[in-house]
Amino acid sequence: MIRFHDTMAREKRVFEPADPKRVTLYVCGPTVYNRAHIGNARPAVVFDVLASLLRHTYGEDEVVYARNVTDVDDKIIEAARDEGVEPSAITRRYEDFYLADMGALGVRPPDVAPKATEHVGEMFAMIASLVELGHAYEADGHVLFDVVSDPAYGALGRRDREAMIAGARVEVASYKKDPADFVLWKPSPEGVIGWDSPWGRGRPGWHIECSAMIERHLGTTIDIHGGGLDLIFPHHENEIAQSRCAHAGAPLARYWLHNGFLSMAGSEKMSKSLGNVVTVGELLEQGHSGETLRFALLSAHYRQPLEWSAQLVSQAKATLDRLYRTVGGAEAGEADAGVLDALSDDLNTPLALSRLSAIHDPGTLKASAALLGLLQGSSDVWFQGKGDDRIEERIMARAQAKQERNFAEADRIRADLALEGILLEDTPTGTTWRRA
Numbered sequence: 276m277i278r279f280h281d282t283m284a285r286e287k288r289v290f291e292p293a294d295p296k297r298v299t300l301y302v303c304g305p306t307v308y309n310r311a312h313i314g315n316a317r318p319a320v321v322f323d324v325l326a327s328l329l330r331h332t333y334g335e336d337e338v339v340y341a342r343n344v345t346d347v348d349d350k351i352i353e354a355a356r357d358e359g360v361e362p363s364a365i366t367r368r369y370e371d372f373y374l375a376d377m378g379a380l381g382v383r384p385p386d387v388a389p390k391a392t393e394h395v396g397e398m399f400a401m402i403a404s405l406v407e408l409g410h411a412y413e414a415d416g417h418v419l420f421d422v423v424s425d426p427a428y429g430a431l432g433r434r435d436r437e438a439m440i441a442g443a444r445v446e447v448a449s450y451k452k453d454p455a456d457f458v459l460w461k462p463s464p465e466g467v468i469g470w471d472s473p474w475g476r477g478r479p480g481w482h483i484e485c486s487a488m489i490e491r492h493l494g495t496t497i498d499i500h501g502g503g504l505d506l507i508f509p510h511h512e513n514e515i516a517q518s519r520c521a522h523a524g525a526p527l528a529r530y531w532l533h534n535g536f537l538s539m540a541g542s543e544k545m546s547k548s549l550g551n552v553v554t555v556g557e558l559l560e561q562g563h564s565g566e567t568l569r570f571a572l573l574s575a576h577y578r579q580p581l582e583w584s585a586q587l588v589s590q591a592k593a594t595l596d597r598l599y600r601t602v603g604g605a606e607a608g609e610a611d612a613g614v615l616d617a618l619s620d621d622l623n624t625p626l627a628l629s630r631l632s633a634i635h636d637p638g639t640l641k642a643s644a645a646l647l648g649l650l651q652g653s654s655d656v657w658f659q660g661k662g663d664d665r666i667e668e669r670i671m672a673r674a675q676a677k678q679e680r681n682f683a684e685a686d687r688i689r690a691d692l693a694l695e696g697i698l699l700e701d702t703p704t705g706t707t708w709r710r711a
């Protein structure tokens with residue numbers, strides 16, 4: 276029996292998928308305009324463990340996990356302008372980095388990774404139906420969601436109206452009917468990325484992409500929607516309102532899971548605006564293995580805050596050293612029931628990790644750790660590390676492809692290596708590589 280704490284219900288509930296043959300999970304993914312910091316990696320790792328538990332329980336092919344890529348956004352437009360390049364140059368570069376960084380942390384790519392720019396048509400359709408149903412209106416080149424038209428608005432965060440207006444930091448623009456109304460579509464001036472739409476040339480607001488992509492890839496009502504605590508309001512509240520109003524009241528998700536913040540020891544929540552950020556790339560460059568970072572991220576319960584420190588990382592490394600000595604070169608056997616029980620109880624990873632330390636049979640340890648995405652490498656590599664001629668060969672093949680102007684092949688090689696956590700950098704003197 277699996278139980279999750281459901282943010283909407285404010286309590287732990289037994290998890291029952293609507294269709295055990297197709298369990299659907301959606302997690303809000305990255306906005307790709309810079310390198311991921313270790314706090315950004317927390318939801319990727321937490322929901323990777325959740326997906327692995329669901330696959331173990333319902334079957335490898337019975338789970339559909341979607342995590343979107345936000346590749347149109349004001350921050351992306353700003354970064355592109357600063358560098359004098361197209362937004363797509365920024366988003367391609369940082370999506371590669373994101374996949375490489377998460378790959379280094381042992382995060383398996385989701386089954387579907389939809390991009391906002393490839394779903395503008397789906398967004399048009401949903402916005403048009405919201406307008407038609409009287410839940411959205413056009414004003415001054417914008418299309419806005421009419422919050423007052425949705426009596427259930429605010430159920431997830433349970434905030435009062437004043438707090439919602441203040442919390443959303445919404446601009447009180449003269450064209451809004453209500454200050455809490457949020458943007459579905461906004462105009463793009465000349466020279467800024469945009470699409471021709473029934474409401475003029477423009478681009479989508481942030482929230483509508485998730486509603487449109489969930490509908491397209493997973494359906495009207497999904498089993499689990501996940502993300503960081505900071506997304507509850509306004510992002511998830513707005514996703515819920517858009518989808519429910521477009522779908523005759525059908526709920527967007529049956530269970531809502533949110534992970535807590537990560538902070539630097541002695542500091543507040545890790546965020547770029549506070550300047551207390553350490554990226555996954557920096558930690559890997561310092562010589563920490565991705566597996567050590569993954570262990571450290573799972574050492575606190577996902578709903579609790581996690582304080583990141585050098586001590587946390589060195590403890591994770593010491594525990595993994597011990598576990599790798601136990602597991603040696605064993606083949607996986609049967610997973611330990613205690614580890615499975617811990618994960619099934621609202622993804623209690625600290626309890627599951629402590630259970631691992633109590634397992635003495637190498638085969639059981641390997642199978643149990645697999646549920647957490649740990650101890651799957653060879654213990655020889657863990658203790659010695661190794662070089663790689665194969666990577667140099669791939670780099671040569673990519674240079675050859677570029678020379679032949681076969682850029683699709685060159686990009687494919689780069690992306691394949693990125694999935695293994697190998698980052699390529701083109702310099703005036705040639706291509707270098709490093710582990711993400």
Ligand SMILES: [Zn+2]
Nearest residue numbers: 303485510514
């Ligand atoms: Zn979202």
